[in-house]
Amino acid sequence: MKYLFLFLSSFIFAQQTPSVDFKNGSGKITLNTQEKSISGQVSYEFDILKSIDTIKIDAQKMNFENVRLNGQEITYINTDSQLQLISKFKKGKNKLEFDYKAFPKQALYFVGDFDGGTSAIASQIWTQGQGRYTSNWFPSFDDVNEKVTFSLQITFDKDYQVVSNGVLKSKIDSKEHTTWKYAMCKPMSSYLLMLAIGKYDKYTAKSKSGVPQEMYLEKTEAAKFETTFRHSVAMFDFLEKKIGVKYPWKVYRQIPVRDFLYAGMENTSSTIFSSRYVVDSTGFEDRSYTNVDAHELAHQWFGDLVTAESGKHHWLQEGFATYYALLAERDIKGDDYFYAKMYESAQQIKYASRTDTIPVLNAKASSLSFYQKGAWALFVLHEAIGDKAFAKAIKSYLNKYQYQSVTTDDFFAEIKKFSSYDIKSFSKVWLENYRFNTQEANELLLKNKMMQLLFEVESLKSKSLSEKEDFFKKVLKSDVNSFVKKAIVNQLKTEKFEAKKELLQLALNTMDITVRQIVSVNLPKIPEDFRLDYETLLNDKSYETQEIALFYLWRNFPEKRFDYLNLSKNWIGFNDYNLRTLWLSLALSTPDYVADKTPFINELIQYSSPNYEAITRQNALEKLIGFKLANDEVLINLVKATTHHMWQFSKFGRDTIRKMLKEGAMKTSFEHILPKLNEAEQFQLNRLLKEL
DSSP states (O other), rough: OOOOOOOOHHHHHHTTTTTTEEEEEEEEEETTTTTTTEEEEEEEOOOOSSEEEEEEEOOSSEEEEEEEEEEEOOEEEEOSSEEEEEEESSEEEEEEEEEEEEEOSSSSHHHHHHHOOOOSSSEEEEETTTTOOOGGGGSSSSTTTTTEEEEEEEEEETEEEESSSSSEEEEEESSEEEEEEEESSEEEEGGGGOOOEEEEEEEEOOOOOEEEEEEEEEEEEEEGHHHSSSSHHHHHHHHHHHHSSSSSOOOOEEEEEOSSSSSEEOOEEEEEEEGGOOOOHHTTTTTTTTHHHHHHHTTBBBBBTEESSSGGGEEEEEEEEHHHHHHHHHHHHHHHHHHHHHHHHHHHHHHHTTTTTSSSSSSSSHHHHHIOOOOHHHHHHHHHHOHHHHHHHHHHHHHHHHEEEEEHHEEEEEEEHHOOOOOHHHHHHHEEEEEEEHHHHHHHHHSHHHHHHHHHHHHHTOOHHHHHHHHHHHHHHHHHHHHHHHHHHHHTSSSHHHHHHHHHHHHHTOOOHHHHHHHHHTSSSSGGGGGHHHHHHSSOOOOHHHHHHHHHHHHHHGGGGGHHHHHHOOOOOOOOHHHHHHHHHHHHHTSSSSSSOHHHHHHHHHHTTTTHHHHHHHHHHHHHHHOOOHHHHHHHHHHHHHHHOOHHHHHHHHHHHHHHHHSHHHHHHHHHHHGGSSSHHHHHHHHHHTOO
16 A cells, blocks of 8 residues: 555454454445445355354444354343344354445545536546555445455446445446445455445456456546546566566456545455546656556555554555565666666655664554665665565465465565575664665665766765756756756756756756756746746646746746736646636636636635535645635635545644634635535534634
8 A cells, every 4th residue: 555554453353363264255335426435245254263252343433233153142232332143053064144234434435526517527436445454335344354255246327336345246236226246266355355336437458468458538538538547457567476476366357436535445356546637648657547557456465365454564565566666667677667666765764764773573663664775675675685585485485375464474484595695684774774775775776877967966966056057958968867967957956047957958958857856946037037937837848847837937927917817717737626726716816817806716715615526626725825825715615624534634634724724814704704604514624714
């Protein structure tokens, strides 16, 4: 997964797992979009390994009926967090069956308007088990060590595609509904159980090894297929070969969903990812799905096939996925890209270690530690023992512990089979110490010629511009990787304009989008004699560069505002409308641009409403508030943000309200809208008002 979630094993299951082995789990479920509920029939087959009197299945706030064990009614307790079966269980095979219904508050999300209203968000249903717990929507096991072979049968409106884990066994149409039956062949942890429903087109391909690839896109996004899934199949082929173990599942799917909580999630055989990565050729330059694609795919081995036993060993999932994703990108983009990314993460880790004193091998470690430092640890280990020994150890590790849970010592044991490397010292330095071993990292980085040049550039930071100008010119005119050229432009940030003008022109003349974007960012004050040069950035195939350039040009040259607005009036940008919302806010802030600004105000406010995705709403709200365009409707939309399921957006809503409330007059404005809010929204706003 792209962001950190720890797997904290339940103390309850620590006692149950040795006594009970759940083998198979199946569900026949339906979803009600009106009441946002899920219900159905569930069955589990399990073996009693040792006598026990209570069996527990995690189930958050669910209702149960017809609970039967081996066809007979059984005494049970619904604790609101578990279904507890009470009996004198003895060794042997058993089958549990029951009906359930739930109204999930998390882990299962209904997005958009299924009633055909005015929402611009595609109507979708999707799940997120990791960090949210599948037991909110399907009775299952929060303990990652309880692995079950699942199958789901889902009945839903026939106009929608339904996706789950495993192979699609059957698809049966009726007059209004379709019943989809999916089945896994091998066991997996419950947090990886998934469901995604939407109006998608399905695109298919096959890997070199014959594994079916299914890629989904909303019907309206067909033109973005190539750029969204560029390199997907090639990276699958690369990782399967590089890892040395055949892809462990029968099919691989990738499904984008709206308002997803994170970048992506590696559900077994069926990855869900954020629709913000559905991009056209211009968006690809800034927001490519490539790294997320490779990361979630790598998890199919590291996390899904073998699962970290507890949060302490979480790096075995995230560090491995991060490292192998970079190896996949290295195969596509070359060594310089790989080393540049390793350098970037090294800088982040070193900076964070000033305050972050928790090492990788700790359940409370940061995401930066689990992901980036975990990847660095693997890079160090890989380089130390050599490619052949590393490959053999990885293959042995995955084969030995397939469909099981693992610890760091399990991984180390496989390394020791193929290398005499001092793994104990390695662990102390890279996994048990919060400090970053800069010396060892630099030795590895300097094996790359581009990095040698970068280090030379960085060593000149304290030098005057006159001392390094000729060298910088030479590098900017060369064909060296853009990463070095960006470092040069960043060194110019505090220099006087006249002194750096020629170098900035050389940077623009590279015609490299990433280098030119650094110029756009680092020059918020644009001199008149550089205006024409800077205006060329408006034509770059980068929505981020266009956004930065349009704003800075509009701000610096009031007399040219009409020209800039006319040039960009049809810009939309990413699927979060970044350019359109900026244009509207600039047009509204430009005197005399239009006589009647009401349509512009209404459009921008509409983008801030629940009819759009969270990222679009946030873009619009930031601009409405930043340009002092907040009326009652805007404030209501801002409060609505505080109840959204995306924590990033709800946090933005709360933080923005807190900031606004520091302005005395805003307290009255917020109190004025209280009667127009629903109960949940009133609760959030009252809580913020009481903080004053």
